[in-house]
Amino acid sequence: MSLTADSATTTAFDLGPARALSCRECGHQIPLAAEFACPECFGPLEVAYDFGTVTRESIESGPKSIWRYRHLLPVPSDVQSHPNTEPGLTRLIKADRLAAALGVRTLWVKDDTGNPTHSFKDRVVAVALAAARELGFTVLCCPSTGNLANAVAAAAARAGWDSVVLIPSSLEQAKVLTTAVYDGTLLAVDGNYDDVNRLATELAAEHEDWAFVNVNVRPYYAEGSKTLGYEVAEQLGWRLPEQVVVPVASGSQLTKVDKGFTELGTLGLVEPTPYRVFGAQATGCSPVAKAFEDGHDVVQPVRPDTIARSLAIGNPADGPYVLDAVRRTGGAVAHVSDEEVVEGIRLLARTEGVFAETAGGVTVATAKKLIESGQLDPDAETVLLITGDGLKTLDAVSGHIGPSATVPSTSKAVREALAARGL
Amino acid sequence: MSLTADSATTTAFDLGPARALSCRECGHQIPLAAEFACPECFGPLEVAYDFGTVTRESIESGPKSIWRYRHLLPVPSDVQSHPNTEPGLTRLIKADRLAAALGVRTLWVKDDTGNPTHSFKDRVVAVALAAARELGFTVLCCPSTGNLANAVAAAAARAGWDSVVLIPSSLEQAKVLTTAVYDGTLLAVDGNYDDVNRLATELAAEHEDWAFVNVNVRPYYAEGSKTLGYEVAEQLGWRLPEQVVVPVASGSQLTKVDKGFTELGTLGLVEPTPYRVFGAQATGCSPVAKAFEDGHDVVQPVRPDTIARSLAIGNPADGPYVLDAVRRTGGAVAHVSDEEVVEGIRLLARTEGVFAETAGGVTVATAKKLIESGQLDPDAETVLLITGDGLKTLDAVSGHIGPSATVPSTSKAVREALAARGL
Structure with missing residues (x-):
C-alpha cells in the first residue's frame, strides 16, 4: 500500500527512533513499512531502533501519558499533534495487604484499568x-x-x-x-x-x-506494551523489579515488558539488574504453560474453554517468544482453574480495592500458585500486571457476590441487618 | 467522638493547611473536628485554610495523583504514607470533533472515568x-x-x-x-x-x-472536588477556562470547582480571569434548574424519576450554593430529557471515544442545549466535566446500540455484512 524505501537504513516515514523492521527468526531487515512477515523466512517482524540520547529528565518532563516515552516508540515525533487516546501513566500501588495474604515481602500492583477504555x-x-x-x-x-x-x-x-x-x-x-x-x-x-x-x-x-x-x-502495535515495563521502572524510582507476573494471551505483552526492561538497562536509564518474568494462563486455555511444563519450544494450539475470555487465544502468536523470555530470565509459566480466577479477583478486590477482570484474576491466582510452589521468591520484590477491568466481566463474579442484605426503608430493619453482621 | 481543641485557631489534628471549620451561613468558626453543622445556626460547615506558599513547581514535582495538591487540601502532611486510592490527574482532552458537532470553538473534556473506581x-x-x-x-x-x-x-x-x-x-x-x-x-x-x-x-x-x-x-470530603478545578487549570497550562459545565446532584461538586478556581487565582497560581459556571441536571430530577429558571434562592425538593440515577438527589444539600455560584459568575443551570441524555452519551462516544455514564450524557446534552439557547458562548473556551463511566450504566444504551451484524464464521458472510455497510 504505502511507499517502501529501498534500503534498510533509509525510510520515507517519520516513526521516531524506529529504523527498520527486523525478523525475529532470521534477523533479516527491511525498511519501515506496513509489513508483518519476513519476506525471507515468513517469521514475525519487529521494530528495530536507533535510539538517540534519552534521559530520565526528558521523560519526566514529558506528557503524563505513554507519549512521555515517544522517543522509545515507533511513532512520529509530532505524535501529540494528532488526536489519540493518551493512555498510560496508570497507578502502581504498593500492595501490602495482598502481600500479607500471599506471604510475600514486597508487592506492587500495576493497575492498568485506569486507561481510557480500562485495559492495557x-x-x-x-x-x-x-x-x-x-x-x-x-x-x-x-x-x-x-x-x-x-x-x-x-x-x-x-x-x-x-x-x-x-x-x-x-x-x-x-x-x-x-x-x-x-x-x-x-x-x-x-x-x-x-x-x-x-x-x-x-x-x-x-x-x-x-x-x-x-x-x-502488528510490529508497531506490539511495541506499545513496552510502556508497561517503562512505567513500572519509572514508578519504582528508575529501577527494575526482581519479579514480574504477566498474563499471557498472544504472549506479546510479556515479551514486550521484557524488551522494555532490557532497553532501559541498555540505555542507562536503570541499573541492568536481573529480573525474572512469569507468565499466567487459565487452565482452560494454557498452551504456553503446557509447553513450559513439558519443556517444549513450540506451542501446541488448543481450543479455549475458560471464563478468562480476554486470554482465550488457543494459538498464541508469541508463545515461543514467551517461553524464551521466561526461560532466559529464570521465570515460569503456570495456569489456574476458573474457580481460582474468581478467587483471585475477589482477593485483589478485598485487599487492595482493585476490581480486575478475569485476566487479573488469572494473574493474582497464578502468583499465589507460584509462591506456593516455590517458583516465585517471596523475598524478592514482585510486580503483578493487572491489565483489564472487572466491570467488563461482571458475569464471572455475579453468582458469587451481592448485597449483604436487602431491607425495608426503616431504621429498625437497617439496625437488625447490621447487627446480623456483628456491627 | 474525637478531641476538639478549645479555640478556633488551634487544633489537635494535622490536617495540613486546614485551620478551622467555618459556617457557610453565619460565618461562625469552630476548631477542626468531626462536625458538619454549625453549633450556632445549624448551617453547613466548610473547611477554612491558612495556605502557606504554594508554587506551580512544588505541585508539578508532586505525586501524579490528587496528592500533588495536598497543600491545598484538609489532609495530613504525611497523607501518602497511608494506603489510599491515589485518584486524580485524569485526562483533559481537546475535544475538536465534539466542538465541531456542538458548534463551539474550543472545547475540552475532563475524563474522570480514569479514576480507580471510574468516577470523580x-x-x-x-x-x-x-x-x-x-x-x-x-x-x-x-x-x-x-x-x-x-x-x-x-x-x-x-x-x-x-x-x-x-x-x-x-x-x-x-x-x-x-x-x-x-x-x-x-x-x-x-x-x-x-x-x-x-x-x-x-x-x-x-x-x-x-x-x-x-x-x-462531609466538610472534608467535599473539598476533594476542588481537585477537579485544580487539574483543569494545571492541564490548561495554569490558566482558568472561560466556561465550565458541571453535572449537579447534591451540587457540591460545582461549588467546589468554583472554590478551586477562585483559590488558584487568590494564591497567584493562575491569573484570576473571569469564568462562568454552568450546572447540568436531568429533567426528571431538576430541582436546582427549576429554582434557577424561577429566580428562586431556595430549592424545592422533588421525587426523582430519571435514568441519570447518579444525579437523582431530589433534595440537594448544596442547591442554594449552586444557585449562588452560577448567578455570581454569569452561568446558568439547565436540564435535559432522558432521551437527550442517551443522545449525549452517544455523541460524546462517537466524536471523542469517551464512554460516559448517564451523568456525562446529562453534561453533554445540557451543554448542547445551552449553546442552542445562547446562554453558553460558542466562542469562549469551555470545559465539560465527565465524571462517571458508561460501563456502570449500560442499561441506558443497551436498547439503542449493538453489533452492526451477527454473521456465520465464513469469509463470504463477513464480506456481505461489510458490503451492506458500504465497506
Missing part, C-alpha cells in the same frame, strides 16, 4: 493508530476478544477514522456494548477468537487502507 | 479517608446512588478498614456488584437516595467511630 489495549492501539496514520492507513480494524475491540473503536472515534471490529458473538455483553457505542462497524462472528483472527487476516490482505492493528501493523 | 467520587473519598483517619474514625461509610458506594468500598478495602454502604435496592446491577466485590457490608434499601441518606444520618449519630463520608465528615 489502549497503549498498543494508541501506538498502532499513530504509526498507521504515518504509514498511510485510514481505517482502524481488529479481531478481538473484547478489550481490543473497545480500544480500537474508541481510538478510531477520537481520531475521526472509520473502524471495523470483528468479535466472537459469544463475547461478554459489556464488551459488545462498550465497542458498539463508539459507532464504528462491529461484526459479531459465530466462532471463537482464532476464527475471527483468521477472517481478519483475509480482510487485511484485501483492503490496502485498513490497518488491522494486531495483524498488518 | 474517588477524589472526595480519598480526602475523606485521609481526614477520617486523622480524626480517629475506623469505619468508612456512606449512603450512595452508586458511584460513591464503589469508591467507599474500594478505598476501605485498600486501607484495611471495614465499610458500611447503604444503597437504594433499585440501583444498576453493575454498581451493586462493583461495590459488593470489595467485601464490606452493603445494605440494599427499598427506597430512594433521599431515604438511604436519612437512614445514614441516623446511623452516623449512633456510631462514634463510623465516618459517613458525605454526612459527618
Whole structure:
C-alpha cells in the first residue's frame, strides 16, 4: 500500500527512533513499512531502533501519558499533534495487604484499568493508530476478544477514522456494548477468537487502507506494551523489579515488558539488574504453560474453554517468544482453574480495592500458585500486571457476590441487618 | 467522638493547611473536628485554610495523583504514607470533533472515568479517608446512588478498614456488584437516595467511630472536588477556562470547582480571569434548574424519576450554593430529557471515544442545549466535566446500540455484512 524505501537504513516515514523492521527468526531487515512477515523466512517482524540520547529528565518532563516515552516508540515525533487516546501513566500501588495474604515481602500492583477504555489495549492501539496514520492507513480494524475491540473503536472515534471490529458473538455483553457505542462497524462472528483472527487476516490482505492493528501493523502495535515495563521502572524510582507476573494471551505483552526492561538497562536509564518474568494462563486455555511444563519450544494450539475470555487465544502468536523470555530470565509459566480466577479477583478486590477482570484474576491466582510452589521468591520484590477491568466481566463474579442484605426503608430493619453482621 | 481543641485557631489534628471549620451561613468558626453543622445556626460547615506558599513547581514535582495538591487540601502532611486510592490527574482532552458537532470553538473534556473506581467520587473519598483517619474514625461509610458506594468500598478495602454502604435496592446491577466485590457490608434499601441518606444520618449519630463520608465528615470530603478545578487549570497550562459545565446532584461538586478556581487565582497560581459556571441536571430530577429558571434562592425538593440515577438527589444539600455560584459568575443551570441524555452519551462516544455514564450524557446534552439557547458562548473556551463511566450504566444504551451484524464464521458472510455497510 504505502511507499517502501529501498534500503534498510533509509525510510520515507517519520516513526521516531524506529529504523527498520527486523525478523525475529532470521534477523533479516527491511525498511519501515506496513509489513508483518519476513519476506525471507515468513517469521514475525519487529521494530528495530536507533535510539538517540534519552534521559530520565526528558521523560519526566514529558506528557503524563505513554507519549512521555515517544522517543522509545515507533511513532512520529509530532505524535501529540494528532488526536489519540493518551493512555498510560496508570497507578502502581504498593500492595501490602495482598502481600500479607500471599506471604510475600514486597508487592506492587500495576493497575492498568485506569486507561481510557480500562485495559492495557489502549497503549498498543494508541501506538498502532499513530504509526498507521504515518504509514498511510485510514481505517482502524481488529479481531478481538473484547478489550481490543473497545480500544480500537474508541481510538478510531477520537481520531475521526472509520473502524471495523470483528468479535466472537459469544463475547461478554459489556464488551459488545462498550465497542458498539463508539459507532464504528462491529461484526459479531459465530466462532471463537482464532476464527475471527483468521477472517481478519483475509480482510487485511484485501483492503490496502485498513490497518488491522494486531495483524498488518502488528510490529508497531506490539511495541506499545513496552510502556508497561517503562512505567513500572519509572514508578519504582528508575529501577527494575526482581519479579514480574504477566498474563499471557498472544504472549506479546510479556515479551514486550521484557524488551522494555532490557532497553532501559541498555540505555542507562536503570541499573541492568536481573529480573525474572512469569507468565499466567487459565487452565482452560494454557498452551504456553503446557509447553513450559513439558519443556517444549513450540506451542501446541488448543481450543479455549475458560471464563478468562480476554486470554482465550488457543494459538498464541508469541508463545515461543514467551517461553524464551521466561526461560532466559529464570521465570515460569503456570495456569489456574476458573474457580481460582474468581478467587483471585475477589482477593485483589478485598485487599487492595482493585476490581480486575478475569485476566487479573488469572494473574493474582497464578502468583499465589507460584509462591506456593516455590517458583516465585517471596523475598524478592514482585510486580503483578493487572491489565483489564472487572466491570467488563461482571458475569464471572455475579453468582458469587451481592448485597449483604436487602431491607425495608426503616431504621429498625437497617439496625437488625447490621447487627446480623456483628456491627 | 474525637478531641476538639478549645479555640478556633488551634487544633489537635494535622490536617495540613486546614485551620478551622467555618459556617457557610453565619460565618461562625469552630476548631477542626468531626462536625458538619454549625453549633450556632445549624448551617453547613466548610473547611477554612491558612495556605502557606504554594508554587506551580512544588505541585508539578508532586505525586501524579490528587496528592500533588495536598497543600491545598484538609489532609495530613504525611497523607501518602497511608494506603489510599491515589485518584486524580485524569485526562483533559481537546475535544475538536465534539466542538465541531456542538458548534463551539474550543472545547475540552475532563475524563474522570480514569479514576480507580471510574468516577470523580474517588477524589472526595480519598480526602475523606485521609481526614477520617486523622480524626480517629475506623469505619468508612456512606449512603450512595452508586458511584460513591464503589469508591467507599474500594478505598476501605485498600486501607484495611471495614465499610458500611447503604444503597437504594433499585440501583444498576453493575454498581451493586462493583461495590459488593470489595467485601464490606452493603445494605440494599427499598427506597430512594433521599431515604438511604436519612437512614445514614441516623446511623452516623449512633456510631462514634463510623465516618459517613458525605454526612459527618462531609466538610472534608467535599473539598476533594476542588481537585477537579485544580487539574483543569494545571492541564490548561495554569490558566482558568472561560466556561465550565458541571453535572449537579447534591451540587457540591460545582461549588467546589468554583472554590478551586477562585483559590488558584487568590494564591497567584493562575491569573484570576473571569469564568462562568454552568450546572447540568436531568429533567426528571431538576430541582436546582427549576429554582434557577424561577429566580428562586431556595430549592424545592422533588421525587426523582430519571435514568441519570447518579444525579437523582431530589433534595440537594448544596442547591442554594449552586444557585449562588452560577448567578455570581454569569452561568446558568439547565436540564435535559432522558432521551437527550442517551443522545449525549452517544455523541460524546462517537466524536471523542469517551464512554460516559448517564451523568456525562446529562453534561453533554445540557451543554448542547445551552449553546442552542445562547446562554453558553460558542466562542469562549469551555470545559465539560465527565465524571462517571458508561460501563456502570449500560442499561441506558443497551436498547439503542449493538453489533452492526451477527454473521456465520465464513469469509463470504463477513464480506456481505461489510458490503451492506458500504465497506
